[in-house]
Amino acid sequence: MESRQIGEVSRRGGWRGSSNSIATLLRYRIPWSQQRQCKACRRIAVRGYDVCVRHLGRRPLHSPAFGRGESRLLAKLERRGLLPSDLMAMPAWRDLADQRCKVRAPMRLALLQAWDKRHAEPLQWAKVQRQALGIVRQAGPQ
Numbered sequence: 001m002e003s004r005q006i007g008e009v010s011r012r013g014g015w016r017g018s019s020n021s022i023a024t025l026l027r028y029r030i031p032w033s034q035q036r037q038c039k040a041c042r043r044i045a046v047r048g049y050d051v052c053v054r055h056l057g058r059r060p061l062h063s064p065a066f067g068r069g070e071s072r073l074l075a076k077l078e079r080r081g082l083l084p085s086d087l088m089a090m091p092a093w094r095d096l097a098d099q100r101c102k103v104r105a106p107m108r109l110a111l112l113q114a115w116d117k118r119h120a121e122p123l124q125w126a127k128v129q130r131q132a133l134g135i136v137r138q139a140g141p142q
């Protein structure tokens with residue numbers, strides 16, 4: 001017996017291929033002309049706002065912003081055993097652990113770079129260290 005004869009509906013395309021799904025999509029589809037657009041760049045606006053995702057100022061968690069790049073680099077160095085344990089034991093490094101990634105990662109990278117040159121440029125090393133401790137003091141535990 002062929003499926004046509006028993007009224008079976010083809011499942012090709014999954015739920016998207018179902019005639020009911022298509023009808024629902026069409027019913028709730030917003031025409032482009034009525035779609036709310038970002039007042040800054042005319043991309044599609046976020047629901048409940050009159051700006052797009054970019055101009056809302058939120059970014060995806062894994063974007064290179066917010067110190068993710070620095071954080072990844074530090075994680076890589078740590079895995080390879082390239083982070084000096086003397087540096088990691090210092091209060092300036094340790095206390096940054098409580099800070100948000102976007103504060104912590106770039107500051108730790110700066111510490112690492114200054115640490116590498118601490119004998120040639122002790123003043124720079126002291127300055128970066130003070131800067132790190134200053135961040136912790138100013139922000140307090142997050």
Ligand SMILES: [Zn+2]
Pocket residue numbers: 038039040041042043051052053054055
């Ligand atoms: Zn926009």
